[in-house]
Amino acid sequence: MKDQERHIGETIDPISKVSAETSALARKHWAQPSFFNDNLLIDALLKHILSLMPYGMTDYGEVMDVVYQLSGSDEEAWVNAWAALARRLHNRAEEADGKGKHVTAASAYLRASTYWRCALLYFSDFADTRMREYAVASADCYQRYINLSGYPGERIEIPYEGSFLPGYFYRSPHAKGKAPLLIVTPGRDTWAEDTRWVCEGALRRGIHCLTYDGPGQGLALRLNHLTFRPDWEKVVSPLVDFALEKFSEIDASSIGLMGLSFGGYLAPRAAAFDKRITLCVTDPGNISWGRQIIAQLSRFHDHPLDEIPEQMRNLVRDYAWKHGVPNTIKDVVQALQPYDNSSILDNVTCATLVLDGTGEVFHGAKSFHDSLKGPKEYLLFDETSTAQSHCQIGGYATATEYIFDRIAERLGCA
Incomplete structure (x- = not known):
């Protein structure tokens, strides 16, 4: 190379x-409009979810129906909307599977699997029993899709x-x-x-x-x-x-x-x-991933968590959970130091x-x-x-x- x-x-x-x-400077590009201007994470997640359509993992109407149910950065609205859609497709897949309609069942299982995961993409109540329940449901639906579709x-x-x-x-x-x-x-x-x-x-x-x-x-x-x-x-x-x-x-x-x-x-x-x-x-x-995230957090190192912006507060909680450290800016910064x-x-x-x-x-x-x-x-x-x-x-x-x-x-x- x-x-x-x-x-x-x-x-x-x-x-x-x-x-x-x-011409490029004079016109807008597809990525510029946002679903939620006040929450860049939700916006990015929704665009990723829509991007899975060509692979049969999501469908435009289903995703947009959820979008119109969301309320800003309300986590419960996010979780409930995706879980309701996932459950509906999961039930449809099981009904089709029971009737021997394997093509329909495989298709619905695949999208249900995605939507169960979607429910957990923006969810910070890590002790909630739905974390495990929806994760297991997603894996189960994906396995059933593979079994029925013959995907290699x-x-x-x-x-x-x-x-x-x-x-x-x-x-x-x-x-x-x-x-x-x-x-x-x-x-x-x-x-x-x-x-x-x-x-x-x-x-x-x-x-x-x-x-x-x-x-x-x-x-x-x-x-x-x-x-x-x-x-x-x-x-x-x-x-x-x-x-x-x-x-x-x-x-x-x-x-x-x-x-x-x-x-x-x-x-x-x-x-x-x-x-x-x-x-x-x-x-x-x-x-250095650690250096970039630490730079974002450094502005708030003297502030209690409940006094920093919601998006930054959620970022700290997410990093603390995924890195296995206490839920404080100091501990998250310390955990990120070796990521260089x-x-x-x-x-x-x-x-x-x-x-x-x-x-x-x-x-x-x-x-x-x-x-x-x-x-x-x-x-x-x-x-x-x-x-x-x-x-x-x-x-x-x-x-x-x-x-x-x-x-x-x-x-x-x-």
Whole structure:
């Protein structure tokens, strides 16, 4: 891989490029209007949920019906609206399943699974029994979907420090002989099932895929009570061990690791220590996640939690829960201090694809790319690509076309 930069969306002809850039500045882009201007997290979550439509995981009318039931940042309104929709589809799926209508049942189970998870995406009452109930319902619906649809996946449990990490192994129907493996690490808020757009891009190009809930994520957090840890190589290396031992169809010399959002920060740490990883994809690149969040919290370090803005208060509670520390700014800041990859970047010797977007909320992908010493490529999505938002939300089809042709080349599937 040559050290190169690519701007996705740019026009090659210089004259056309000037015209396109002028036009881009003069008009609005799809990502600018917001569902809720006063809550950027809810806005991002809703756009992600809508982006899952091409994969049969959501439907526009269902999602928008929930949107019109929401009331600002009211958590109960969020949880109840999504849970009611999930329950309705879950019941429909079971009725169809009982009548032998397996196509209908599989379709409804898949969307019900998504909506059960949606109910938990914006919910900070971590002791509420619905946390476990809805998480189990989501996993159950997704498993039933796989069983009925014939989708080439299977649920797996990766042994991990006296417990296990839940996940899925997807076999590519296009693989010939031993084929590459892509391991996908979700972000702080999404689950293994939510990475389907990534897995689809891999499977269609002859690459097997393993996606999982690591400590602090999805079912690993809500069922097994596992919290985040900074030494992520201790998470990924057991995954590689498990995959190579269990699935003989994997080419051990061609293993990629892709991280989304917070996972984009975690992936290089694993690649620095496990040299079986031959390609690292960071979406977006990030040198120090801890430094960025600590900077946001530093303005409020002398304030009691009940005196800081609601969004920041919820951020502190969420980080405290997922990192297993007391619910204070001081403890969260202390927990985030080790989340800094500055000292290990020289150890990332595998090929690295660094993704970025002009609408990205976490800045620093370019400086991350420039700090790498090994083979690397920087890929920037701009407004005209329609995939400029955080982790290409809203532009998954475009992103897949550009990202996965590169991944296939690097893993030997071109």
